[in-house]
Amino acid sequence: MCGRFSQTKQADQLATTFRLTTTPDWQPRYNLAPTQLVPALVQAEGSLWQFQKLRWGLIPSWSKDQAIGARLINARAETVAEKPAFRSAFRQRRCLILADGFFEWQKQEKRKQPFYFRQPSGQSFAFAGLWESWKGQDEVIHSCTILTTEANHLMAPVHNRMPVIICAADYETWITPTTPPDSLHSLLQPIADDFLESYPVSPVVNTPKNDEPTCIEPVVVQ
Numbered sequence: 001m002c003g004r005f006s007q008t009k010q011a012d013q014l015a016t017t018f019r020l021t022t023t024p025d026w027q028p029r030y031n032l033a034p035t036q037l038v039p040a041l042v043q044a045e046g047s048l049w050q051f052q053k054l055r056w057g058l059i060p061s062w063s064k065d066q067a068i069g070a071r072l073i074n075a076r077a078e079t080v081a082e083k084p085a086f087r088s089a090f091r092q093r094r095c096l097i098l099a100d101g102f103f104e105w106q107k108q109e110k111r112k113q114p115f116y117f118r119q120p121s122g123q124s125f126a127f128a129g130l131w132e133s134w135k136g137q138d139e140v141i142h143s144c145t146i147l148t149t150e151a152n153h154l155m156a157p158v159h160n161r162m163p164v165i166i167c168a169a170d171y172e173t174w175i176t177p178t179t180p181p182d183s184l185h186s187l188l189q190p191i192a193d194d195f196l197e198s199y200p201v202s203p204v205v206n207t208p209k210n211d212e213p214t215c216i217e218p219v220v221v222q
Helices: 011-017 066-071 087-092 168-175
Strands: 005-007 029-032 037-042 050-056 074-076 094-099 101-107 112-118 125-135 140-150 161-163 197-200
Touching: 005 037, 005 094, 037 125, 037 168, 050 125, 066 140, 087 094, 087 125, 094 140, 094 168, 125 168
Parallel strands: 050 140, 074 140
Antiparallel strands: 005 029, 005 101, 037 050, 037 094, 094 125, 101 112, 112 197, 125 140, 140 161
């Protein structure tokens, strides 16, 4: 699964990396957690990519209660096309969720040790995501989920699942609403083993309210 990630880049850096025509409304975040607003790119049919902050935890348009979103922070790539909560969004509302690293916890004998995964260059990348608009009585919530797949060799010692990372060359294919869903499954594979590096970080990241550079700094595990 993917339950915590970071996007620590400045807004102008995001605009350059993801070819945005305007500077997005974004401040660096070191510990993004479910139900918070996360940075994403969405595309309506016939339009350009648009930066949008989405609530993490997908709320299906047909749901009667927005609380369901807290349980839908991830969607398994293997079943996303069939699951009622995700299949409509998979067909028509795919997005790119902008990250520069993510966290996972390794079960050890007496504790769980957090690890941070990022590109060796430190550059941003994009998770495969889905998004929905949910209309409540007094508000409209735009929400999202992150797709996951089986772990690659780097990830496997820490966890058996990992987020789907879309290669830059495939951004347009993934985000374009008219792309046939049957042609997308080849994009939902584990990323190459050498795309990421990992290292242990402080348990300070365990608490979502801790949103500071310390969360992504390497530590020596005793």
